[in-house]
Amino acid sequence: MTTLVALMLRDMRLAVRVGGGALMGALFFLIVVVMVPFAVGPDLKLLARIGPAILWLGALLASLLALDRLFATDYEDGSLDLMMSAPTPLELTVAAKAIAHWLTTGLPLVVIAPLLGLMLNVEMGSMGWLMLTLLAGTPALTFIGLIGAALSVALRRGGLLLAVLVLPLTIPVLIFGVAAAEAAIAGPTPFGPAFTILCALSLASFVIGPFAAAAALRYGLE
């Protein structure tokens, strides 16, 4: 157990240092959300209407771009080989890395979401609910992205391949995340059902992601 905790702390420490890229995700989120009013125009009613969707899309894209970082540096300096040949099961190792990745990349997205919601004229009273949906959904994005990251590090082809592999798998998370957020803000539909399905997706990906990623690493790097 202490091995996994040590691995998590190592990853978190590396992420917040120079070149770690922990807050880059949050910065990208900010930039994307700022771009939207330039594209759709400053009509506040329209922005309020699409606000939750834009926040969710921005969070998705920011998570996606940070996924490169998950395995690439470890693969390059040989730590990944050490992790794979260690006695700790590879599934737990990648799960620990994913948790550390979410804490340094996903959690900042949730924290700055209220500020960005302000820019998109999202109703502040429901901002808490929206943050809750992001809090429940960003782990799913990280753990599903874990699969794509493991597949593309094995092939040493970064960039768009990762996005092409991961995005179709994250569509359900996006659908239910936005449904829950809009239910909290406007909708006649209740918040509960969509939110619980979102939590279910996160829990399911928490199990499936590490197993699929470990398989991808084992078979891809052998």
Place this chain on the structure above:
Amino acid sequence: MAVIDLANPTRFLSLVNRVLPWLALATLIVFVVGLYRAMGAPDDYQQGATVKIMFLHVPAAWLGMLGWALMSVAALGTLVWRHPLADVAGKAAAPIGAAFTFICLVTGSLWGRPTWGTYWVWDARLTSVLVLLLLYLGVLALYWTAEDPGRGSRAAAVLTLVGAVNLPIIKFSVDWWNTLHQPASILRMGGSAIDPSILAPLLIMAAAFTLLFFTLLLAAMRNEILRRRVRTMRLMQAREMPA
């Protein structure tokens, strides 16, 4: 010759060379019969003759899903049983399944325009089939960007198994959600809801599409084996060249 002998690529190639012409002939015959019966089927009382797109649309949808199911079995063969030809089968099936899924979406869209009034709608069935197409494209991207065929196939096999969760979602999407797309009318509790005069040509067309799938699959597997042999020979030749 036992099935296990087919694991030998040379034996497999000789089998394909013997079987493929007959399979192609059978495909042609069943297609002709199917199209003849489809042309003779009665018009729908509401949709008129446009209902005949169904004879292309529904079998294409079934084959798109069958393609992914077959790829999933091939993926298990690659990862679990280490069958030598499993990854060849998976790599060969991917473009064919993707093509059938694309045909399903296009024919469905053309059918939707006169009957629903729109080319596209974001209901559960259409969206999940579109996601299936995106997953196919993702797997194709994996196969085609890997330099080493073996490594690429193993990665693609993992992705195939992860994406297999989409198949039951497609099948049951029209039952779980209230959608514009018609609910299940053939494989459902209580038996089929289609009149036999339309069901029979539909099943014949489905058989024709399936035969076409397997004809194309065997031909593609043969091509892939030969392609890998050419690659190996090139590598050997490069190794022997003076430095």
